[in-house]
Amino acid sequence: MTYDLVVIGSGPGGYDAAVEAAGHGLKVALVEKQNLGGTCLNRGCIPTKLWLGATSAIDELHNQAKMKVASGEVNVDFTTLQGRVQKHLTGTRKAMTMQLKKIGIDLVEGFGKLAGDNEVTVETAGTTQTLKYKNLVVATGSKPIFFPGLEPDGDCVLDSDMFLAMETMPTSLIVVGAGFIGLEMAQVAHRFGAKITVIDAMDRVAPLEDPEVSKALRSVFKRWKWDIQLEKRVSGVKTVDGKAVLTFDSGEKLEADKVLVAVGRGPVTDGLGLEEAGVALQFGQIQVNENLEAATGIYAIGDANGIIQLAHAASHQAHYVAARVAGKTDAPYESGPVPSVLYGAPEVMRVGRMENEVFLSDADCETSRSQLAANPMAQAHAATQGFVKVIWSGNKVAGVTAIGHDVSRLTTPATIMVQQGWTIEDVRKTIFPHPSLDEALLNALKTERKKTE
Amino acid sequence: MTYDLVVIGSGPGGYDAAVEAAGHGLKVALVEKQNLGGTCLNRGCIPTKLWLGATSAIDELHNQAKMKVASGEVNVDFTTLQGRVQKHLTGTRKAMTMQLKKIGIDLVEGFGKLAGDNEVTVETAGTTQTLKYKNLVVATGSKPIFFPGLEPDGDCVLDSDMFLAMETMPTSLIVVGAGFIGLEMAQVAHRFGAKITVIDAMDRVAPLEDPEVSKALRSVFKRWKWDIQLEKRVSGVKTVDGKAVLTFDSGEKLEADKVLVAVGRGPVTDGLGLEEAGVALQFGQIQVNENLEAATGIYAIGDANGIIQLAHAASHQAHYVAARVAGKTDAPYESGPVPSVLYGAPEVMRVGRMENEVFLSDADCETSRSQLAANPMAQAHAATQGFVKVIWSGNKVAGVTAIGHDVSRLTTPATIMVQQGWTIEDVRKTIFPHPSLDEALLNALKTERKKTE
Numbered sequence: 001m002t003y004d005l006v007v008i009g010s011g012p013g014g015y016d017a018a019v020e021a022a023g024h025g026l027k028v029a030l031v032e033k034q035n036l037g038g039t040c041l042n043r044g045c046i047p048t049k050l051w052l053g054a055t056s057a058i059d060e061l062h063n064q065a066k067m068k069v070a071s072g073e074v075n076v077d078f079t080t081l082q083g084r085v086q087k088h089l090t091g092t093r094k095a096m097t098m099q100l101k102k103i104g105i106d107l108v109e110g111f112g113k114l115a116g117d118n119e120v121t122v123e124t125a126g127t128t129q130t131l132k133y134k135n136l137v138v139a140t141g142s143k144p145i146f147f148p149g150l151e152p153d154g155d156c157v158l159d160s161d162m163f164l165a166m167e168t169m170p171t172s173l174i175v176v177g178a179g180f181i182g183l184e185m186a187q188v189a190h191r192f193g194a195k196i197t198v199i200d201a202m203d204r205v206a207p208l209e210d211p212e213v214s215k216a217l218r219s220v221f222k223r224w225k226w227d228i229q230l231e232k233r234v235s236g237v238k239t240v241d242g243k244a245v246l247t248f249d250s251g252e253k254l255e256a257d258k259v260l261v262a263v264g265r266g267p268v269t270d271g272l273g274l275e276e277a278g279v280a281l282q283f284g285q286i287q288v289n290e291n292l293e294a295a296t297g298i299y300a301i302g303d304a305n306g307i308i309q310l311a312h313a314a315s316h317q318a319h320y321v322a323a324r325v326a327g328k329t330d331a332p333y334e335s336g337p338v339p340s341v342l343y344g345a346p347e348v349m350r351v352g353r354m355e356n357e358v359f360l361s362d363a364d365c366e367t368s369r370s371q372l373a374a375n376p377m378a379q380a381h382a383a384t385q386g387f388v389k390v391i392w393s394g395n396k397v398a399g400v401t402a403i404g405h406d407v408s409r410l411t412t413p414a415t416i417m418v419q420q421g422w423t424i425e426d427v428r429k430t431i432f433p434h435p436s437l438d439e440a441l442l443n444a445l446k447t448e449r450k451k452t453e
Numbered sequence: 454m455t456y457d458l459v460v461i462g463s464g465p466g467g468y469d470a471a472v473e474a475a476g477h478g479l480k481v482a483l484v485e486k487q488n489l490g491g492t493c494l495n496r497g498c499i500p501t502k503l504w505l506g507a508t509s510a511i512d513e514l515h516n517q518a519k520m521k522v523a524s525g526e527v528n529v530d531f532t533t534l535q536g537r538v539q540k541h542l543t544g545t546r547k548a549m550t551m552q553l554k555k556i557g558i559d560l561v562e563g564f565g566k567l568a569g570d571n572e573v574t575v576e577t578a579g580t581t582q583t584l585k586y587k588n589l590v591v592a593t594g595s596k597p598i599f600f601p602g603l604e605p606d607g608d609c610v611l612d613s614d615m616f617l618a619m620e621t622m623p624t625s626l627i628v629v630g631a632g633f634i635g636l637e638m639a640q641v642a643h644r645f646g647a648k649i650t651v652i653d654a655m656d657r658v659a660p661l662e663d664p665e666v667s668k669a670l671r672s673v674f675k676r677w678k679w680d681i682q683l684e685k686r687v688s689g690v691k692t693v694d695g696k697a698v699l700t701f702d703s704g705e706k707l708e709a710d711k712v713l714v715a716v717g718r719g720p721v722t723d724g725l726g727l728e729e730a731g732v733a734l735q736f737g738q739i740q741v742n743e744n745l746e747a748a749t750g751i752y753a754i755g756d757a758n759g760i761i762q763l764a765h766a767a768s769h770q771a772h773y774v775a776a777r778v779a780g781k782t783d784a785p786y787e788s789g790p791v792p793s794v795l796y797g798a799p800e801v802m803r804v805g806r807m808e809n810e811v812f813l814s815d816a817d818c819e820t821s822r823s824q825l826a827a828n829p830m831a832q833a834h835a836a837t838q839g840f841v842k843v844i845w846s847g848n849k850v851a852g853v854t855a856i857g858h859d860v861s862r863l864t865t866p867a868t869i870m871v872q873q874g875w876t877i878e879d880v881r882k883t884i885f886p887h888p889s890l891d892e893a894l895l896n897a898l899k900t901e902r903k904k905t906e
Binding site: 012040045046049050052053054056057060061064067068069070071072073074075076077080081084088092095310311312313315316319335336337338339340341349374376377379380381382406408409411412413415416419428429430431432433434435436438441 | 465493498499502503505506507509510513514517520521522523524525526527528529530533534537541545548763764765766768769772788789790791792793794802827829830832833834835859861862864865866868869872881882883884885886887888889891
C-alpha cells in the first residue's frame, strides 16, 4: 500500500497536517518517535500555561494586597500540580489518539527516516517498518540548543524539557536566556517564591520585542527583586555538590539551586536521511520553496523549516500543505501576520511590524499609543503598568505591540486588523465592548499619531 | 453666544458626543446634574468591574482548591475596596474634567431642561442659566425601575445605585431579577461569602440570552449553592426590624440581610420639557428617526432612546451624532453588531444573532460549537465548564454566544466576524495564537455545522 501522505512528527504542525489531509479524503500515516503532541503539548507551551494558570491567584492576590484591598495566602502544591499537568497531557494525547483512529489515520510509533524511493522506515524496539508515500511532510520540530559549557546535566543544570519535568520547585533559579520561554518559566518559579536571576548576552530582556516592551518588562522584574544581568556572557554551568554553579566570562561565579538554560531552540533534522533525499539544510533548518516544498513531494513545516518557531505558525502551514497535497490549491503559501504572546502577568503581545523595525523600510509610518493606567479593567486588577502601541503605515494598521495585564486578549483582534490593514474608519465602524481591556487597543487606535524620526 | 451643540448628560454617550463634536471644531456645552460619567462610571459597570477584579483571586483560588492544587485563603476588605473604588471614580472624573477644559468644552453643572426657542435652562442651587444651541443631544441615560411594592427604601431594600454604595457586604442577599446587573452583583456578594437567593418571574436566569447559556449559568449557580427561584412573582419587599422581608404572590416569605431589586432600567426623560419641544416619548423612551433625531436639531442617544441599554452602543451613537452635527455625514445611523458581556466567572458574551431567534427569520441557518473543556487555558484555570456557539446564516458568521472562563475575550473578534460576515475561508486565513482561549472560538468556527429544525 502507498500512503497519499506520510507525516513525520505529531506536534501542532504534523498532527494538523495529518488530520486535515485525512479530512480531504487522503490515506495518511503519522509517525511519532515519542509522545503525540510534540514539544508544544508535552514539553512546552501547554505545561507552562497550566503552571501559570494554577498560580494566577498568587499574582492576583499580590496585586490587591499591595493596594491593601486583599490579604491572605495562596499556596500551590507543586507535586499535585505536576500530577494534574500529567493527567491533562495524558488525557489530551488519548483524545488525539482516538481522533486519529476515528478518521482512519495510521499512527506509527517509532523513529521515522527517509529511505529513498518514496519510502520512510520507522524503527521501533528493534523492528523496522517501511511506509511508501506519494507525499511526505517533515514536521520534526525543534529542541533546546546550547552553547559549549552550558549543556544541561539533568541534575542542577536543566533545559526547558527537564525544568518542566521537575519534582520540586527550586528556591533559587538562574535563567540563562531572557526570551519568552525563560521568562515564563522564571515567572512561575517566582510565584513559588524562588529567588530569580536572569542572564542574557544582549542588552535587554525579551530582545526580539519592541525595546520599550523590554524596558517595561525589566522594570516589572526589578520590582519583583529579580537580579537581571544583561550583556553578560556565561562560560560554563555545572553541578557542584548539589548546587548549580555558573561562571561568567569574567570569572565571576553565581550559585543557585537550579540553572535553566533557555538560549534558543534548533531544528530536529539530524539522522533523518534528508540530505540523501535531496533536501537542503542550513543551520539544520530544512530549506523550502514558496510552496513549503523541500524536494519534490517532500514538504517541511513548523520549527523544522525555521521560518518561525511558533505552534500556530506550524498549524497554519499544515493547513496549507494538506490542501496542496489534496490538490485543493496550487498557489504559493501565504502566511499573513503571525502573532506572538508572552503569558503570565504582565503579558506581552505583538503582531505585524514593530516600531524599531518599521522605519527601516517605510518612511510613511506613524505610531499611536494608550496607557493601561487609563483602563478600568487594568485598574480593577490593580495592574495598571503597561501600554498598547499601534504602528501605522500609509494610514493603515501595520503592527500592534502591547504589554500589561491581560493584553493577550488583544492578539486576535490586532491580528485581524493587521491582516486587513484597518484604517481609522474600520475602527470606528466596530463596537468594542465597554468596559473591556480591549478598549486600551481602541484608545491606542483612536489617539493622535506621531511620526517617528 | 449660541453653542453649536449642547449635550444634556455626561455618561458614555453624552461625554463622547461632546468630546467628538469639539474635535470637529464645534463650540460645545455639556450639562450634568450629578457626576461626570453618568451611571456607567459612578453607579454601574465600572464599580461592579472593580469589585469583580478585586475579588478574582477568591474565585481563582476556589477553582484550584477544588482540584487540590492550591490551598489558602483570600480576604478582601470591603471598606478598603470601596475606598479604592471611590478614589478611582474621583480620579477618572477629574481626568474627564481636565479633558473637557483642555478642548474648550463648557461644563455646566445642574439640571438641564428644554425651554423652547433652541434654549436649555440649567438650574443649579437656585440660579438658572440659559444656553442657546443650534443642536441638542439628549443623553440623559436611565435609572432603575421597580414594580409596585418593590420600591427600594435604602435601608434593607436596595436598587443597584444603593447596592454599589453599601458600607458593608451583607451576609445574605436576595436578588430580584436575574439579568446581568443582578447576576454580576450577586456574584461579588457570593465571593464575600454571602448566601445568595436569585428570584425571577421568567423561567430562566439571564432571560435575554440563549436558553443554553441560561441553563449553563444555572448549573454553575447551583454548584455554588445559590437558591434560584424561577417563575416566581414577588408582591412586596420591605425592611422589618433591620432585615429585608420579601413576600411572594403565593404569600410565602423570605428573609435576608438585603434585597437587591434589579428588574430593569428605564429612561430618564421626566421633567425635561421634551414633549413641549415636540419630542415623542413611548414608555418614557425618546422616539428617534433613522438619524437619531427626535425633533429638528434635537438628537437622543444612549439609554434615553431605548434602542439598546449598553454604554458602548451609546458611545457609537455619539460618534455618529457628533459627525452629523458637524456636517461630516448625512447618511442614516448604522449600528453594526452590538456585543454584550457578563463579567465575572463564568463570563458570558454574545454578539449578533442567537440560535433561538435566528430561525424565525432565516431558514438557511446552521450552528457549530466547541466545548471549553478541550481548551488548555480553561484547563489551566481549572474552569472547564462552558461552550462557544457560532450561528451561521448563508455560510457566514451571523452570531456568536459563549459562556465560561474568560470568554469575554472572544467578544471583539466575534464582533468583527459578525460585522464582516466571515466565511470559513476568512477564518482559515487568520492565525489565532496558540495556546489561547481564542482557540475555543476558532474550534467552534471550524467544527462541523448542524442545521437546527
